[in-house]
Amino acid sequence: MSIETLTDYLLQYGSIVIFILLFFGIVGIPSPEESLIFLIGVLIAQHQLHPIPTAIAAITGALTGMLTAYAGGRFLGYPLLHKVEKFIGLTKERWKKAEQSFKRRRKRTVVFGFYMPGIRQISPYFAGLTTMPFYQFFGLAVFGTVLWVMPFLVAGYVLGRSFHVNPSYAPLVGVFFLVVMIGWFLLKKKTSKKVENG
Structure with missing residues (x-):
């Protein structure tokens, strides 16, 4: 979908789309x-x-997605894993290791995982799969959603008020942010290796 088509849909259907x-x-x-x-x-x-309905639609859309994925992981995750585990090479040992790793970091993964494409899609499923308490997940998901949506919304608003921003440049924001996150991840990994090696 081109940015022009997306913009037309946004202007035509607003909060729904x-x-x-x-x-x-x-x-x-x-x-x-x-x-x-x-x-x-x-x-x-x-x-x-309109600012208020738009912000509400963005936050509730992302939050509803998180809750739906959590429910999917909680109620459908294990049966689905058992059916596909031999096709994806998932052994009991690998799953146990992944589960333990997530449980150690699950709070910050749910909140800050929003900033990493792929992680924000996987984290709610993992939260459901590992039976993270719903009240805990819900609180973290609400906090993480607002913490993710509002900065980008405000950035677009402030720059849109200060300069003439061509909507066709909007995809560059996502690309730039993705490059920054990958760079941060690689730097962190490199730093961790240096610390381990003394």
Whole structure:
């Protein structure tokens, strides 16, 4: 879908399409939703979208996606894993190791995983699979959703008010952010290896 087509849909259907896109962005294929949220902020600044309904639609769309993925992991995860584990090479030992790793970091993974495409899609499923208490997951998911949506929304709004931002440049925000996150991850990994090697 081109940015022009996406913008037309946003302007025509508003909050409905925002909710749907962010919902499926969480439960579906990983994509740079940061670009979408930034674009929404720009359109708010240009008085083409209403700020409050738009922000609510973005937050509730992402949060509903998180809750749906959690439910999927909680109630469908293990039966599905048992059916596909031999095809994906998932042994009991590998699963136990992955489960223990997630449990050690699950709080920060749910909250800050939003900032990493792929992790934000996997973390709610893992939370459900590892039977993370729902009240705990819900609180962290709400906090993480707001902490993720609002900065990109505000950035789009502020830049849209300060400069003439062409909506076609919005995808570059997601690409730039993804490159930054990959660079940060690689740097952290390199630093950890140096510490381990003394």
